[in-house]
Amino acid sequence: MKKGIGKLIICLIVFCMSCTSGDKEHVYVLIETELGDIKVKLYNETPLHRDNFVKLVKDGYYDGLLFHRVIKDFMIQGGDPDSRQASSERMLGSGGPGYTIPAEIVYPALFHKKGVLAAARQGDEVNPHKESSGSQFYIVTGNIYSEGKLKGMEQQLTQIKERNVFNCLAAEHRKEIMQLRKNRDQEGLMSLQDTLISKTREIMMEDGPVMFTPEQREAYTTVGGTPHLDGEYTVFGEVVEGLEVVDKIQAVTTGKADRPKKDITMRVKIIE
Structure with a gap:
C-alpha cells in the first residue's frame, strides 16, 4: 500500500513538473x-x-x-x-x-x-x-476570404513573385544594361531581356506558383x-x-x- 502511495506521489510530482515546464515553454x-x-x-x-x-x-x-x-x-x-x-x-x-x-x-x-x-x-x-x-x-x-478570393490572390502573388525574380536578375546585370543603353544597342538590350525572361521562367518552374498551405486556407476562410x-x-x-x-x-x-x-x-x- 505504501509503495502504491509512493508511486502515486511521484507521478503527481512528475505531472506537476511537466505542467510547469509546459507553461514556461x-x-x-x-x-x-x-x-x-x-x-x-x-x-x-x-x-x-x-x-x-x-x-x-x-x-x-x-x-x-x-x-x-x-x-x-x-x-x-x-x-x-x-x-x-x-x-x-x-x-x-x-x-x-x-x-x-x-x-x-x-x-x-x-x-x-x-x-x-x-x-x-x-x-x-x-x-x-x-x-x-x-x-x-x-x-x-x-x-475573412472566400476560396475564390484566395485563388485569385495566389495568381496575383505569383505574378508579383515573377516580377520580383525578373527585377532581381536585372539588378545583377545593371552595369551591362547601362552600358547597352549608353551605346544605344537596342538589339543587345532585347537579347539580354529575352535571356532574363527565360531565366525567370526557369526559376518559376522550379519554385512553382504561390500556393497557400492547408493551414493558411483554414485560417483565412474562418x-x-x-x-x-x-x-x-x-x-x-x-x-x-x-x-x-x-x-x-x-x-x-x-x-x-x-x-x-x-x-x-x-x-x-x-x-x-
Missing part, C-alpha cells in the same frame, strides 16, 4: 489598455524578436505609448516612442529605439492570420532585407487575416486571450494618418 506578455487586456504568446521560432520584445517590456519601454495607427479590417499598430504624450497634431510612426532587428520570416509556418503579432518595418525600397523596427509592432485583424503580407514581415507572436479587445480598438474613430481620435494608451508586462 513560451513567454507571455499582457498588453493593458482602457478597453481591456490582450494576452500574447511570443513565438520561440523568432528568438531575436522575442528576446528584444521581452527586454523592452522589462525596461518599461512600452508603458505610456499609444496604438497610434488603427485601420479597421487590417491591423492595430503601436510601439513608437514618439507617441508618449504626443500632441494630437504630431505625426507618428517613424520612431524607434535606434536599431533594427534582422528579419526572421518563418514562412509559411508563421503567417498573418487574425490575432498574430508582427513587426512593423520600412518599405523594401529603403529596406531590401526586410529588417524590422526595433520596437514598433502590429496585431492583425484583417478580413478567422481571417491579411494574406498579402505573408512572407514580407516577421510574425513573432499571437493573441491567446483578448481578441475581442483588439476588435474594440480596430473599431474606434480615427483621424489623420489613421490615428485614433481618442488616445489608446498601453502598458505592457511579462506574465510570470
